[in-house]
Amino acid sequence: MAGRAERIAVVTDSTTYLPDTLATEAGLTVVPLTVVIAGVPGLEGIDVTPADVAKALEARRAHVTTSRPAPGAFAETYQALLDGGAPGVVSVHLSARLSGTFEAARMAAEGFGGRVEVVDSCSTGMGLGFPALAAAAAAADGKPLSEVRDAALAAASRTTALFYVDTLEFLRRGGRIGAASALLGTALSVKPILRLTDGGIVVSDKVRTASRALARLVDLAVEAAGDAEVDIAVHHLVATERAEALQRSITSRLGNRVRRVYATEVGAAVAAHAGPGLVCVVVSRL
Numbered sequence: 001m002a003g004r005a006e007r008i009a010v011v012t013d014s015t016t017y018l019p020d021t022l023a024t025e026a027g028l029t030v031v032p033l034t035v036v037i038a039g040v041p042g043l044e045g046i047d048v049t050p051a052d053v054a055k056a057l058e059a060r061r062a063h064v065t066t067s068r069p070a071p072g073a074f075a076e077t078y079q080a081l082l083d084g085g086a087p088g089v090v091s092v093h094l095s096a097r098l099s100g101t102f103e104a105a106r107m108a109a110e111g112f113g114g115r116v117e118v119v120d121s122c123s124t125g126m127g128l129g130f131p132a133l134a135a136a137a138a139a140a141d142g143k144p145l146s147e148v149r150d151a152a153l154a155a156a157s158r159t160t161a162l163f164y165v166d167t168l169e170f171l172r173r174g175g176r177i178g179a180a181s182a183l184l185g186t187a188l189s190v191k192p193i194l195r196l197t198d199g200g201i202v203v204s205d206k207v208r209t210a211s212r213a214l215a216r217l218v219d220l221a222v223e224a225a226g227d228a229e230v231d232i233a234v235h236h237l238v239a240t241e242r243a244e245a246l247q248r249s250i251t252s253r254l255g256n257r258v259r260r261v262y263a264t265e266v267g268a269a270v271a272a273h274a275g276p277g278l279v280c281v282v283v284s285r286l
Helices: 022-026 050-059 071-083 101-112 126-140 145-157 169-173 179-184 210-225 240-257 268-274
Strands: 009-013 028-031 034-037 040-043 064-067 089-093 116-120 159-164 191-197 200-207 230-236 258-265 279-285
Touching (some): 009 126, 022 126, 028 071, 028 126, 034 268, 050 268, 064 268, 071 101, 089 101, 089 145, 126 159, 145 159, 159 210, 200 210
Parallel strands (some): 009 028, 230 258
Antiparallel strands (some): 034 040, 034 064, 159 191, 191 200
């Protein structure tokens, strides 16, 4: 295993929603997004919590938006890591179709003469977290820059993110889903199951009730696992019981093919666009 200063550094952003301490244990450097509630900005995970966002959305009085880190924030992070002895940096981020974060990182990387590689995970939450962890593991094994980047890309290609929200209104407001898809979610009380595909949000399935939506999420997660061993992540926003039930059902269905299970509440940036009631399952095939 390479020493910390001798190995490739891995950077990600605050939408990985890794369990507490795991980012530090894995050697990841996290650059936070900004969440703005009623005109007051704060850094995700530092100044603004998921509870702050949920409260603002439920009150319907406070406008909630998000913004990417500035390219300068990435440039400062990269420079500090390189100055600290890292021979290169792999920077792994949430989908470029959902946020300008990837583009900001890419712009910053241009100033480092090929010493920084930026990866679009085409996902978020642990759909981003699993590729970031894969890159960190490759870096810890002393792999060169290109192989650390490729480890992140390979993990992203083996990862499926599925989710359910009580309403598509927050995704529509933030421009993360089209008006036609949002209308589907209100017509005839249809409850869409959503999937991240090629970095964008698409409707994967439609059911009539929240309970059926959770059951369908389990079926789709099992389908995504196929015959592989898997790591599973379950996320939620103000929906602990739903998330726990989802986790129990998936692990029961997959049995000893589940290697690790991660369960966390989503952070403020995703909360702002998904709204209370969100449950998500991420399947990473090993």
